[in-house]
Amino acid sequence: xxxxxxxxxxxxxxxxxxxxxxxxxxxxxxxxxxxxxxxxxxxxxxxxxxxxxxxxxxxxxxxxxxxxxxxxxxxxxxxxxxxxxxxxxxxxxxxxxxxxxxxxxxxxxxxxxx
Amino acid sequence: xxxxxxxxxxxxxxxxxxxxxxxxxxxxxxxxxxxxxxxxxxxxxxxxxxxxxxxxxxxxxxxxxxxxxxxxxxxxxxxxxxxxxxxxxxxxxxxxxxxxxxxxxxxxxxx
Numbered sequence: 165x166x167x168x169x170x171x172x173x174x175x176x177x178x179x180x181x182x183x184x185x186x187x188x189x190x191x192x193x194x195x196x197x198x199x200x201x202x203x204x205x206x207x208x209x210x211x212x213x214x215x216x217x218x219x220x221x222x223x224x225x226x227x228x229x230x231x232x233x234x235x236x237x238x239x240x241x242x243x244x245x246x247x248x249x250x251x252x253x254x255x256x257x258x259x260x261x262x263x264x265x266x267x268x269x270x271x272x273x274x275x276x277x278x
Numbered sequence: 279x280x281x282x283x284x285x286x287x288x289x290x291x292x293x294x295x296x297x298x299x300x301x302x303x304x305x306x307x308x309x310x311x312x313x314x315x316x317x318x319x320x321x322x323x324x325x326x327x328x329x330x331x332x333x334x335x336x337x338x339x340x341x342x343x344x345x346x347x348x349x350x351x352x353x354x355x356x357x358x359x360x361x362x363x364x365x366x367x368x369x370x371x372x373x374x375x376x377x378x379x380x381x382x383x384x385x386x387x388x389x
Contacts, residue, residue, distance in 0.1 A: 195375050206381035207322070207366065214375065222376065254321055263310045263370045264329055267377060269321040 167191075170255050170270040178278055183242040185273050187255030194260030196238040197267065198222075198230065200251040207254065213238055214260060245277045280305040282369050284380035292388055297354040299383050301367030304348065311343055312377065313352045314366040322366055326352060357387045 168189040177183050187196065198210040199222075209222030211230040219230050227249060229241045242249055253273045258265040281304040291297045299313075310329050314322035328334045328341040328350065340353040350369075354361055367380040 197376060199379075204381070207368075207379040209371070209376055209378070212376050220376075258375060260375060263375055264327060265375065266312075266324050266327065269323070272321050 168255060168257055168268055168270040170253075170273050172273060173271065174274045174276075176276045176278065177245050179245060179247060181245050183245050183275065185240045185242075185253055185255075185275070187238050187240065187270060188236055189255075189257045189268075189270075190236065191257060191259075191268070192235055193257040193268075194235070195258040195265070195267075196232070197256040197258075198228070198238065198240045199254045199256065200224065200249075201254060201272075202251050210240065210253075211238075242275075245275075247277050249275065250277045251275060280369075280371065280378055282367055282378045282380040284365075284367050284383045286381055287384040288386050289383055290386045290388060291357050293357060293359060295357050295387075297357045297361065297385055297387070299352040299354075299365050299367075299385065301350045301352075301380055302348055303350070303367075303369045303378075305369065305371070305378070306345075306348065307372065308369045310370040311341070311350045312368040313339075313341060313350075314368060314379075316364045316366060316382065318363075325365070354385075357385075359387050359389055361385060362387050 197212040199207045213232040255270040256267040326341040364382040368377040
């Protein structure tokens with residue numbers, strides 16, 4: 165069955181380290197998104213991509229980067245992890261055919277920055 | 279910053295009652311509106327989507343949209359304890375594919 169996966173599911177790292185969170189989908193969706201979820205803030209958009217080689221900044225993109233080299237993957241990199249980036253990170257994807265498309269979410273990655 | 283506002287709750291309703299969840303949004307250009315359900319420790323899953331003014335029904339769920347008032351709601355009829363979760367309202371950003379989410383309303387259905 166087609167699916168969207170994230171790895172690792174849990175990660176503990178230290179301040180200043182570079183961290184990469186993986187997102188992989190097998191639906192052949194054009195659109196992929198990264199969100200973070202924090203208590204009191206809900207889901208906030210970090211970066212998104214509408215196709216290979218396309219990336220766009222969301223509302224909380226500072227300190228994060230993405231690259232899209234193929235349809236299936238959109239890795240999220242924290243260049244120099246900060247304690248403020250402790251959060252749950254969700255990847256999502258949609259077909260890209262219409263703004264009415266459903267976004268399907270991965271299981272999430274819980275990141276702790278010490 | 280374009281906003282999506284929800285009452286955080288918790289909203290507590292007895293089993294079998296109607297739960298009413300509300301959401302307002304600030305971007306008049308938004309065209310697509312979604313309700314996601316999120317259980318604790320899990321990822322969001324789509325419950326309903328609505329694009330035209332009026333009501334849309336799917337089983338026990340009804341979504342209502344009023345673009346003039348920039349208001350979207352979700353009604354859950356015959357609420358069950360399994361409906362206890364956080365409900366997230368989402369609106370498409372800048373007429374595109376990305377979504378702006380509200381902070382969510384926590385619903386508790388008591389037996």
